[in-house]
Amino acid sequence: MGQQRSPRERCSCSNTNCVERPLTRLFEALGRAVAACPWPFVLVPLLLSAGLGAGFVFLPGLQTNDIEGQFTPTAGPAKAERDFVRRSFPTDDSQRFSAERLPTEGAYAALIAAAKWDGASVLDAPARDEVLRLDGAVRDADYERLCARSDGVCVVANPMLPLLASGSAVPGPPFPGGGAGGGAFLGTALGGVRTDGGGRVEAARAAKLTYYLREDGGEAGESRAWLEAFVRDFPDKLKELRLEAVEVTYFTSLSRQDEFEGNTRSVIPLFSVTYFLTITFSVLSCLRLSCVRNNIWLAWCGVLSSGLAVLSSFGLMLYCGVPFVATVASAPFLILGVGVDDMFIMIASWEQSSRKAEKSDTKSRLAETYREAALSVTITTLTDVLAFFIGTWTAFPSVRSFCLYTGTAFVFCYVYVITFFGAVIALNHKRVKGNRHWITCMQVEVGKKSCLYNACCIGSCSSESPEPETSETESEHPMSIFFQKCYGPFLTGRWIKLLVVLLYGAYLGGSIYGCTQMREGIDLRNLASDDSYVIPYYDDDDRYFSEYGPRVMVVITGSVQYWNESVRNDIEACTRDLENVAYVDKNLSLSWLRVYTGIAESGLININNKEHFINNLSILFQYYPSFEWDINKTGDEIAASRFFLQTVNVTSAIDEKNLLNQLRDRAKQCVVPLMVYHPAFIYYDQYLVIVQNTIQNVVVAAGAMLVVSLLLIPSPLCCLWVTFAIASVIVGVAGFMTFWDISLDSISMINLVICIGFSVDFSAHISYAFVTSGESSANEKAIGALHQLGYPVLQGAVSTVLGVVVLAAAKTYIFRTFFKIMFLVILFGALHGLVFIPVFLTFFGYFGKSLHITETKMLDLNSRNDKGHS
Numbered sequence: 001m002g003q004q005r006s007p008r009e010r011c012s013c014s015n016t017n018c019v020e021r022p023l024t025r026l027f028e029a030l031g032r033a034v035a036a037c038p039w040p041f042v043l044v045p046l047l048l049s050a051g052l053g054a055g056f057v058f059l060p061g062l063q064t065n066d067i068e069g070q071f072t073p074t075a076g077p078a079k080a081e082r083d084f085v086r087r088s089f090p091t092d093d094s095q096r097f098s099a100e101r102l103p104t105e106g107a108y109a110a111l112i113a114a115a116k117w118d119g120a121s122v123l124d125a126p127a128r129d130e131v132l133r134l135d136g137a138v139r140d141a142d143y144e145r146l147c148a149r150s151d152g153v154c155v156v157a158n159p160m161l162p163l164l165a166s167g168s169a170v171p172g173p174p175f176p177g178g179g180a181g182g183g184a185f186l187g188t189a190l191g192g193v194r195t196d197g198g199g200r201v202e203a204a205r206a207a208k209l210t211y212y213l214r215e216d217g218g219e220a221g222e223s224r225a226w227l228e229a230f231v232r233d234f235p236d237k238l239k240e241l242r243l244e245a246v247e248v249t250y251f252t253s254l255s256r257q258d259e260f261e262g263n264t265r266s267v268i269p270l271f272s273v274t275y276f277l278t279i280t281f282s283v284l285s286c287l288r289l290s291c292v293r294n295n296i297w298l299a300w301c302g303v304l305s306s307g308l309a310v311l312s313s314f315g316l317m318l319y320c321g322v323p324f325v326a327t328v329a330s331a332p333f334l335i336l337g338v339g340v341d342d343m344f345i346m347i348a349s350w351e352q353s354s355r356k357a358e359k360s361d362t363k364s365r366l367a368e369t370y371r372e373a374a375l376s377v378t379i380t381t382l383t384d385v386l387a388f389f390i391g392t393w394t395a396f397p398s399v400r401s402f403c404l405y406t407g408t409a410f411v412f413c414y415v416y417v418i419t420f421f422g423a424v425i426a427l428n429h430k431r432v433k434g435n436r437h438w439i440t441c442m443q444v445e446v447g448k449k450s451c452l453y454n455a456c457c458i459g460s461c462s463s464e465s466p467e468p469e470t471s472e473t474e475s476e477h478p479m480s481i482f483f484q485k486c487y488g489p490f491l492t493g494r495w496i497k498l499l500v501v502l503l504y505g506a507y508l509g510g511s512i513y514g515c516t517q518m519r520e521g522i523d524l525r526n527l528a529s530d531d532s533y534v535i536p537y538y539d540d541d542d543r544y545f546s547e548y549g550p551r552v553m554v555v556i557t558g559s560v561q562y563w564n565e566s567v568r569n570d571i572e573a574c575t576r577d578l579e580n581v582a583y584v585d586k587n588l589s590l591s592w593l594r595v596y597t598g599i600a601e602s603g604l605i606n607i608n609n610k611e612h613f614i615n616n617l618s619i620l621f622q623y624y625p626s627f628e629w630d631i632n633k634t635g636d637e638i639a640a641s642r643f644f645l646q647t648v649n650v651t652s653a654i655d656e657k658n659l660l661n662q663l664r665d666r667a668k669q670c671v672v673p674l675m676v677y678h679p680a681f682i683y684y685d686q687y688l689v690i691v692q693n694t695i696q697n698v699v700v701a702a703g704a705m706l707v708v709s710l711l712l713i714p715s716p717l718c719c720l721w722v723t724f725a726i727a728s729v730i731v732g733v734a735g736f737m738t739f740w741d742i743s744l745d746s747i748s749m750i751n752l753v754i755c756i757g758f759s760v761d762f763s764a765h766i767s768y769a770f771v772t773s774g775e776s777s778a779n780e781k782a783i784g785a786l787h788q789l790g791y792p793v794l795q796g797a798v799s800t801v802l803g804v805v806v807l808a809a810a811k812t813y814i815f816r817t818f819f820k821i822m823f824l825v826i827l828f829g830a831l832h833g834l835v836f837i838p839v840f841l842t843f844f845g846y847f848g849k850s851l852h853i854t855e856t857k858m859l860d861l862n863s864r865n866d867k868g869h870s
Contacts, residue, residue, distance in 0.1 A: 023378065024371050030418065031370030035363040038423035045420040049308040055315030064323035065261045067527060068682055070398035071745075076685030077664075081677040085555065088632045088640040093214045097148035097155050100551045100644060101629055105679050106148075107213045107223045108253050109138070109230050112191075112540040113246040114206040120245070121203035122190075127245040128164050131207055134248060135161060137237050138211055138230075146223050148212035157209040158189045187588070187646070191544025206544040227252045231533075249537040259528035263326050263812040270333075270806040277802045278336055279303050282343070298347055301424040305416045306339025312416075313409035322405065325398045327747060330807060330818040331406040337803025338384070339413045341796040342377050343421060348792060349373035350425055362429050366422065374418055381414040383705050390701045391753040395689045402750050483790030488783030491838060500839045507732060507831075514735025519653050519743040520687050526813035542651075549650030550678040552663065554578060555642045558673040562638060563613035567672070568597060574670035578645060581666065583659045588646035592627040596620050610636065645676075653743065656680075657687035686745065694749045701753060702726050718767045721841070725763030725832050732828040733821060740820050747814055751821035762793065762829035763837055770841045778842040786838055797830040 034041050064070065072079075085103040099106060113131050115122050122131055135157060147154035156162065192205025213223035234250055282299035310332045318324065346369065353368040388407030392400045490496060525538040554575070561567045571593060579586035596617075600607045605616040614636050621628045632640040650659055660681060667674040705726060710719055730752060734744075742748055769785035800822070807819035 027370040027374035028367040031367035032363045034422045035366040035426045038426040041419045041423035045416050049312045052315035053311040055318035058318045062324045070325050073395035073685050073689050078681035078685050093148040093216050097150045107215045109211045110251045111209040112249050116247050122207045130243045130246050146213045148214050157211050187548040227254050249540050251537040255534045259532045267329050267815050273806045281802050302343030305421045306336045309409050309412035312412045317405050323401050325401045327398050327402045328405045333804045335409045337800035340799045342417045345373045382708050385410045386704045387701045387753050391697050394693045479791040484787035488786045492779040497839050504836050511732040511735030514738040517738050529811040546651050549647035550680045552645045553642045553677045555675045557675050559639050563610045570671050577666050581662045583647045584645050585648045591643035592630050656684050660684045697753050721767035722763050729828045733824045747817050762833035766833045766837050782838040782842050793833050797826050801826050
């Protein structure tokens with residue numbers, strides 16, 4: 001984050017002369033050029049922004065909000081596993097549909113009907129009748145035409161519905177018929193179940209009805225239209241049914257994606273609020289009572305410069321075909337805050353230039369301004385842009401898109417600040433020198449006029465002319481005096497230092513503890529807005545149906561000799577090993593090979609040679625037709641086969657991660673080629689890379705930040721504190737985001753990358769001002785650094801928070817998370833810059849003192865060299 005930096009005293013070691021001094025001279029020349037001919041520097045950015053902004057015509061075609069494509073790893077193993085399942089076990093949802101055998105979630109609508117009253121059951125007569133009425137209302141003529149079928153009839157939405165209709169007793173899990181291959185799994189059909197001693201269901205608090213539609217043929221489009229109509233019309237149907245015994249929540253296979261796509265639209269109205277807050281803050285910061293020397297136009301143009309950067313960068317990325325995802329919609333809020341910070345740097349340096357420039361003409365003052373401010377802006381921009389572009393090295397497309405858009409916007413922010421905004425400063429100075437009013441640009445007349453005229457045109461009732469811009473008339477900002485006279489001496493008091501050390505210890509301890517409690521992965525419910533109809537469905541699903549997790553396919557991926565008893569024993573051993581995973585209920589497994597072997601052991605058939613094994617499969621299929629869908633048989637070869645494990649108690653992200661890792665590890669250890677798969681594993685794959693990707697990006701970005709700091713601020717002590725601040729802020733943000741109910745996912749990873757650049761911004765220049773200070777004691781050095789930078793750091797922090805604060809009112813997790821982490825970044829960054837680092841630097845003041853002595857000698861030598869040059 002940019003803020004006003006210390007005046008750029010030249011460090012004088014040799015590598016500085018190679019980097020800093022040439023850059024300084026280059027910026028001085030640019031400042032003179034902008035002052036000499038400002039209009040091209042105003043018009044070219046405007047024209048360039050208009051041209052690049054035309055790229056927004058490509059926005060509709062590049063809005064890619066596919067949840068799987070953006071929030072799962074690009075090369076996740078589950079995607080390859082899904083492709084194998086699709087090839088090996090093709091589906092036919094018009095004749096032999098089976099939900100547990102689908103390689104994807106399928107196309108479906110789901111209802112959860114829960115008994116309204118505590119202690120009530122959906123199996124009671126009133127609730128049961130309403131569930132049946134509800135089922136009848138969903139099964140319209142279009143559904144009957146498009147429904148997924150097995151043996152020519154629609155797949156039953158819930159296997160207990162026929163029993164409810166007949167009034168029969170409901171058996172317990174796993175299957176209503178009790179057979180190994182007959183019927184459907186009942187565990188996810190009834191929730192909140194209470195059984196008797198014999199395993200029969202006595203009561204159930206909720207029932208789930210799932211209506212699958214065909215996708216394999218040409219009906220996919222019609223099925224989608226039916227689901228869209230279902231979401232649109234179902235609330236009205238519920239009102240017509242007037243259900244009194246049950247409460248109903250609903251969901252479809254399209255809901256998650258549709259709700260996620262609506263997130264971007266919901267945040268657009270917040271842009272106007274953000275710009276209003278930012279403009280207001282900028283205007284108030286630049287407000288002066290003098291109607292001639294007022295800097296309100298500078299504030300407006302500073303905000304406009306950030307807006308032009310957003311328009312140019314986004315247009316350029318759209319021209320280049322970079323996907324526009326929902327996470328990118330939060331970027332303009334951040335860009336606006338950072339761009340305004342750079343504006344404050346330029347204005348502050350311009351105001352100080354009248355005391356430092358050899359001449360008071362526009363060229364000299366703008367050259368001095370660029371010499372003082374441009375290098376500081378360059379440092380912060382370079383660190384931020386590096387952090388974002390390094391963030392593109394990730395497995396998550398949503399992170400790549402955000403970093404590309406935002407990093408490019410920061411580049412345009414930088415270019416427009418040193419061109420467009422610099423030219424506006426020059427033009428505004430010409431207006432001030434011409435004694436022209438800030439609104440009308442009319443020359444203010446000096447003389448005996450009325451009080452009203454003087455108040456409107458001069459800024460006071462006095463008839464005296466506005467004072468010229470001299471160092472004598474320009475007073476220091478009251479906040480800078482506060483940091484020098486009050487805050488600095490207070491912070492450097494002995495007992496306050498001890499209190500700060502204790503405060504930092506508590507901060508670090510809490511941060512480390514928070515890191516140990518961090519949750520990983522994105523909860524798919526967080527991709528919907530808070531008021532979405534899917535949230536109550538997720539709540540009911542968690543409340544009543546969390547006992548049973550995914551029904552996992554275990555696929556034998558190679559052609560093995562099933563007729564060989566030793567091979568069957570190996571497969572059985574591997575199966576038992578998988579069933580011993582804590583998250584698997586071994587009593588609910590379903591294996592065609594076990595059933596086939598059991599039939600053979602009963603003496604009915606022989607399966608101990610290839611011919612008999614292959615030929616007798618038809619007998620197995622007579623009793624258990626669905627097993628035919630689990631064997632990929634070509635001629636007399638079985639290319640692949642599968643069986644199923646039922647997982648239980650997978651209720652958290654940690655459970656999902658452990659389940660996936662344990663199943664895959666045990667499958668790899670099997671002597672038979674095995675693979676485990678479930679459509680949910682597509683999302684579980686994020687746990688394999690999220691921590692690794694985050695650490696990789698943070699470490700690489702931190703290394704790049706240190707290189708930049710060494711080149712442009714070449715002070716070993718300064719770099720030491722930059723390293724300390726980066727590590728401390730990242731640990732703090734990572735730890736405290738756990739306390740704020742934020743998980744480590746692709747969204748929060750973006751913000752942790754942002755942490756790097758912002759940590760440098762807050763720490764590098766405070767520590768640099770300390771080590772280059774000419775004061776004799778460490779306390780005086782700290783007070784001097786706070787005097788120079790305390791208010792600009794505070795000003796920059798407030799402006800950046802204002803840029804993102806409206807996201808706290810967003811109804812979606814994505815944008816609220818962006819605000820929360822950015823708030824933590826700014827809070828902890830400012831806390832380090834204004835509290836921790838100044839105090840800690842006083843404990844190591846002798847390093848700064850020795851460094852300053854060396855630098856002073858070198859500065860004297862450089863001064864002599866410069867004079868000899870001239």
